[in-house]
Amino acid sequence: MAATVDARGLSCPQPVILTLEEIKNGAENQIVVLVDTDxxxxxxxxxxxxxxxxxxxxxxxxxxxxxxxxxxx
Incomplete structure (x- = not known):
């Protein structure tokens, strides 16, 4: 099962910070990240x-x- 990081509505650098925290501390090998800007x-x-x-x-x-x-x- 994949972990999910919902970073929609957040401006940078928040999506990056949340993703890096999940990479470093999360137990799942796959992460789904939701963002709303290019x-x-x-x-x-x-x-x-x-x-x-x-x-x-x-x-x-x-x-x-x-x-x-x-x-x-």
């Missing part, structure tokens, strides 16, 4: 990659995006 999508993707994670999917979700991140093993 900037947040790009910043969260970049932050996840910098932590050794892989962004396996980015899909439009309503007025925002759903990013699926796989944590490094």
């Amino acid at each position: 900037t947040s999508k790009e910043n969260v993707s970049r932050a996840a990659t910098s932590q050794g994670c892989t962004v396996v999917d980015v899909t439009p979700d309503g007025e925002g995006y759903r990013l699926t991140i796989q944590k490094a093993s």
